[in-house]
Each structure stands twice: as C-alpha cells, then as structure tokens.
Amino acid sequence: MNNTVMVDVLIIGGGIAGLWALAEWRSRGYEAILVSDELGKGQTIASQGIIHGGTKYALTGQMSNATLAIGDMPRLWRNALKGDGAVNLAQAQILAEHQLLWTSAGIGSRLTGFFASHAMKSRMVALDKNHYPELFHTPQFKGALYQLDEPVLDIPSVLASFQQYYANYLIAVDSYESTLIEEQGKYQYLAALAQGGKVLIQAQQIIITAGAGNEALVKPLFPKPVNKTHGLQQLRPLQMVLAKGDLPRIYAHALGMSDKPRITITSHPTLDGQVVWYMGGQPAELGVGKAPSQLIQETRQELQSLLPWFDLSQVQWATWNVDRAEAAQASGARPDKPSVHTVGNVTVAWPTKLAFAPMLAHELIQQLAPQLSARSKPFVKSASMQTPQVAKAVWEQVF
Known part of the structure; x- marks a missing residue:
C-alpha cells in the first residue's frame, strides 16, 4: 500500500x-x-520575464481586450516585489524597472496621437534624448524611445x-x-x-x-x-533567438507596421559574466519550423537594419523552441x-x-x-x- x-x-x-x-x-x-x-x-x-501591462497589444493604435485585461498586472507584481501581500518576491531580481518602445524614423508618427491619449499616457512617456540608453546615443538613430511602466524580471530568481x-x-x-x-x-x-x-x-x-x-x-x-x-x-510555438557576448543591456520592443514588434529584446547576465540578448517578437513568431541557421541569419539582418551602427560580429548565436500552452x-x-x-x-x-x-x-x-x-x-x-x-x-x- x-x-x-x-x-x-x-x-x-x-x-x-x-x-x-x-x-x-x-x-x-x-x-x-x-x-x-x-x-x-x-x-x-523560457519567458523573457516581461510583466506586460498591455501596451504591446495596443500597437495597432487601438485598445484591445488583452490590453484592458492585463493593465493592472504590473501593479500587482510590483507589490509582490516589495514583499507586500500574499506573494513575497522581495528577493527576486528586477532586471529593468521599465521597458522601452522603440520606433524607427517615420513609424512613430502614425501613433503619436494615440500614445499621447488619455488611454495610454499613464502607461508610457516619451524619453528625452538625454535619457536614451547608450546604445541609442548616435546620430544614426532617427527614431524615438518611449518608456513603458512594465518591469522585466530575472525569472530564475x-x-x-x-x-x-x-x-x-x-x-x-x-x-x-x-x-x-x-x-x-x-x-x-x-x-x-x-x-x-x-x-x-x-x-x-x-x-x-x-x-x-x-x-x-x-x-x-x-x-x-x-x-x-x-x-x-492549443499550442502556439515560438523559436526564440539568443545572442551572447559583450553586449549592452537593452529591454525594448522595436515597433514595426504590424501588431507584433519587429523584435523584442531582453538582456540577461550569464554565469560567465557576459550578456545574452533573448529575442522574441516577429523573429520568434515567424521562425517556427525554420532551420536555426536560417532564423539566426534573418535575425542578424533585422538587427543590422535596426541598429546599423552596432557591431554584432563577435557574438555567439543560438535558438530555443517554446510551446505556449493555452486553452x-x-x-x-x-x-x-x-x-x-x-x-x-x-x-x-x-x-x-x-x-x-x-x-x-x-x-x-x-x-x-x-x-x-x-x-x-x-x-x-x-x-x-x-x-x-x-x-x-x-x-x-x-x-
């Protein structure tokens, strides 16, 4: 027995x-x-550790049901990170207090009014160029950065x-x-x-x-x-892309013309003292079923288009398959x-x-x-x- x-x-x-x-x-x-x-x-x-507040789901310029449903989640998580309430995550590591929404030249203009609307102004703020991360301190960057009130957490912690x-x-x-x-x-x-x-x-x-x-x-x-x-x-698969090396820390969604970011990058310290860019968004969505070498090459080209001033020649690359299980x-x-x-x-x-x-x-x-x-x-x-x-x-x- x-x-x-x-x-x-x-x-x-x-x-x-x-x-x-x-x-x-x-x-x-x-x-x-x-x-x-x-x-x-x-x-x-396998998650990126992003505590979404719904902004990502409003990239078409409209408030979706997902945007409204998830809007209060960052506050609940921040309470837990302070050790307040039933869940105590005071010992967990916060990688970034805020994420960035990153628009390229000409892309941001169609959403400027929406971003400034009452529905979104409590969720994000346009960053002054003096407060840009070092990666964007270059005349070659012609876009804009918005700060999202959504933290990124170190999930192992x-x-x-x-x-x-x-x-x-x-x-x-x-x-x-x-x-x-x-x-x-x-x-x-x-x-x-x-x-x-x-x-x-x-x-x-x-x-x-x-x-x-x-x-x-x-x-x-x-x-x-x-x-x-x-x-x-149902399972909705992803093939995430990883780049490891002497990389700056960045936590950002690069905005494109669709409701999915051109790329979403979160940065994670490794045990050997380097940094990994863990990348989702369109590369991960569209990379399902592709050979890792092909997806890596396509992602490198996308990053070269978005960050033409930044040298990625010395980094290591890999991919990771994830099955998102849902009802x-x-x-x-x-x-x-x-x-x-x-x-x-x-x-x-x-x-x-x-x-x-x-x-x-x-x-x-x-x-x-x-x-x-x-x-x-x-x-x-x-x-x-x-x-x-x-x-x-x-x-x-x-x-």
Whole structure:
C-alpha cells in the first residue's frame, strides 16, 4: 500500500501559475501543496520575464481586450516585489524597472496621437534624448524611445524566491510516472516521488497548471470538446533567438507596421559574466519550423537594419523552441485572459501570459474555495519528499 497524504488543495505543475496559486491559497489558511519535477521547466523559464501591462497589444493604435485585461498586472507584481501581500518576491531580481518602445524614423508618427491619449499616457512617456540608453546615443538613430511602466524580471530568481518561501509545501515528483486516479467519482493523485517510492495524495480540489503537460494529464476527464475545437488545449510555438557576448543591456520592443514588434529584446547576465540578448517578437513568431541557421541569419539582418551602427560580429548565436500552452480557441488565436475548466474535483488552468499569474490565482480561489469543506490537518513534509530544483535558465542550457 502507498502512503497517503490528505490536503485541501493539490497543485500539479511548478510554473509561475502553480507557484502563485500555492502562495495565495496558503495565505488564506488552506493546506495547499504543489508537486512538480522542476520549478519553472517549460514556458516559465523560457519567458523573457516581461510583466506586460498591455501596451504591446495596443500597437495597432487601438485598445484591445488583452490590453484592458492585463493593465493592472504590473501593479500587482510590483507589490509582490516589495514583499507586500500574499506573494513575497522581495528577493527576486528586477532586471529593468521599465521597458522601452522603440520606433524607427517615420513609424512613430502614425501613433503619436494615440500614445499621447488619455488611454495610454499613464502607461508610457516619451524619453528625452538625454535619457536614451547608450546604445541609442548616435546620430544614426532617427527614431524615438518611449518608456513603458512594465518591469522585466530575472525569472530564475523569481522561481528561487518561491522555492525558498514554500520549500515545506513543494514536492519533487517524476511527472511521467505520476498519474491521476479515480475512486468513487473523485480524483486523487498517485505521486511517484523523485527520491523513489510513491504517495497517494487526496485533495478536496486538484488544480493542474502543468502548461503543455496539462492535456495528457486531463484528457481522460474531458472526453468531449469543451468548445468548438476538437481539443482542450492549443499550442502556439515560438523559436526564440539568443545572442551572447559583450553586449549592452537593452529591454525594448522595436515597433514595426504590424501588431507584433519587429523584435523584442531582453538582456540577461550569464554565469560567465557576459550578456545574452533573448529575442522574441516577429523573429520568434515567424521562425517556427525554420532551420536555426536560417532564423539566426534573418535575425542578424533585422538587427543590422535596426541598429546599423552596432557591431554584432563577435557574438555567439543560438535558438530555443517554446510551446505556449493555452486553452483551445475556435480561432486558434491567443486567449485574452486566463482560462479555467473544471470536472469534478479537478480544475485545469492556463495563465495565458506570465503576467496573468495573479489574476488566475484569484479566479481559482473565487471558484473553488466555496466548495471546500472542513480544513485538512496541517501538512507535514516527510523526509522522503525532496524539494524540486529550479530549472536552468535557457541561456545556460544552450551556450
């Protein structure tokens, strides 16, 4: 027989959505625990660390549903970074307090009025040339820079903060050998512990936030489509581009003619003292399925067009494939908000964006807390339960 653990809430998946939810549940006095093989493995560690406030989604000159939904997220994250509230990220590293929106000559004029409108002026401010980063201190730069009130975080340090504060409630498991099992109409989780052995976890509510792993776990629970699509989950892939070397720090979206940035660059320090430019936007979107060498060449050409004065001849290059897992949409487009589906005592959830983790956690509590009956006894982590490690940063894996 397996050992048995009883809790109020079990969270399966150690990305930002599951970790934030764990903190929120425990702050309200519930016995919540989280199981994962590695903290942040997958989408979270592969994110750029941008806490979007929606400006990126208004690049067509209009306020979208995504812009409005995500607008309050930077404030919630900043509270956590100060150590205020249920989630304490005071030990996490802020790479940049602000991002830049970067327009080339002639591009910015069509949006100048919109950027100055009441809807956007609280989100961004035009930078004086005297405050430009050094990279743009050249007569060859003919565009403009806008400062966005959206921070960029070092995601490994965010994950390490959760690991530090919640180690007693984090359990390392072999996710491939662990499974949901049904007994008398309720689901339980048979966890294969990383150190060996198994434990049966009985929870009043099971929340699955395993990203791309969600579908395999819960497919038997949803035999019929939950909407007009033929599945529960959709994957929207990216192929990110990385450049490593003696590079200046920059955190910016280069604006083009579409609703997606020509390129989005975030800068990350490496363990050997260099800097990586981690690049998304159009190169990552349009690079799906391309040979890495082709995508790298195209990205170099794009950077040469945007930064013709800057020498990139001495940097190392690599790419990284990411599957963004989301609730399936009939159109295949990105959902505007977090998504939640429930069957019995199992709820599967997707945050959609890193920044949406607080919103998703609050939605889960609103929906599921009223269904919880008498509280479980305090959870005591046994010696056979290891704490999951934090996933390695992408650039430390590829270089």
